[in-house]
Amino acid sequence: MEPINLTEKTDWQFIDQVKKESLQDPALCYQCGNCTAGCPYTKYFDYPVSQVMRLFQTGQKETILNSRSIWLCATCETCTTRCPCEIDIAHIMDVLRIIARRENYVSEKDVKTFYDSFLSSMKHHGRVFEVGILMGYNFKSGHLLADADLGPKILGKGKIHFLPTRIKGRDKVAEIFRKFQEMRKNRV
Numbered sequence: 001m002e003p004i005n006l007t008e009k010t011d012w013q014f015i016d017q018v019k020k021e022s023l024q025d026p027a028l029c030y031q032c033g034n035c036t037a038g039c040p041y042t043k044y045f046d047y048p049v050s051q052v053m054r055l056f057q058t059g060q061k062e063t064i065l066n067s068r069s070i071w072l073c074a075t076c077e078t079c080t081t082r083c084p085c086e087i088d089i090a091h092i093m094d095v096l097r098i099i100a101r102r103e104n105y106v107s108e109k110d111v112k113t114f115y116d117s118f119l120s121s122m123k124h125h126g127r128v129f130e131v132g133i134l135m136g137y138n139f140k141s142g143h144l145l146a147d148a149d150l151g152p153k154i155l156g157k158g159k160i161h162f163l164p165t166r167i168k169g170r171d172k173v174a175e176i177f178r179k180f181q182e183m184r185k186n187r188v
């Protein structure tokens with residue numbers, strides 16, 4: 001693995017913010033690399049997960065928030081499981097993604113578009129409506145025919161439906177979204 005280049009001055013405020021939101025202590029990491037060795041996405045990352053931890057320890061805010069790694073992480077939790085220091089690394093990746101989104105650092109726009117379509121589906125239907133998510137994602141991302149070949153196969157097996165399922169408590173789920181958005185507005 002290439003040694004990491006630390007180019008920024010340490011942003012202590014950023015370190016404190018991530019520590020507070022993740023409840024994890026980056027000082028425990030001694031760079032053993034176990035997390036990276038098990039990460040199935042390392043080959044797609046610009047910084048392997050152990051290097052993301054090093055960037056976090058040294059407060060390299062711009063480098064982390066502009067990285068592709070935080071958006072491409074699949075939250076599989078292999079890194080968390082393998083860490084000898086019991087650091088919940090997958091949760092740190094989640095928190096970094098949330099901060100990146102909040103502060104408008106989006107290096108992987110398609111991933112954010114997919115999350116947006118997923119959340120919109122949950123908010124409007126109270127549960128996942130797969131066809132709606134895919135159509136919303138394909139339309140907003142401009143990949144109009146992405147995975148179109150899979151549609152007939154999955155539909156044929158009755159795995160997904162053309163219309164959303166109406167569930168009880170849909171309004172309660174929408175209320176959770178409304179409250180969360182209100183909390184977020186009050187925090188800004």
Ligand code: SF4
Pocket residue numbers: 028029030031032033034035036049050053082083084085086087089
């Ligand atoms: S497995 Fe844990 S201690 Fe080892 S590099 Fe990853 S975060 Fe650091």
Ligand code: SF4
Pocket residue numbers: 035038039040041042049072073074075076077078079080089090093
């Ligand atoms: S949770 Fe993310 S960083 Fe950790 S092993 Fe899985 S893909 Fe890699």
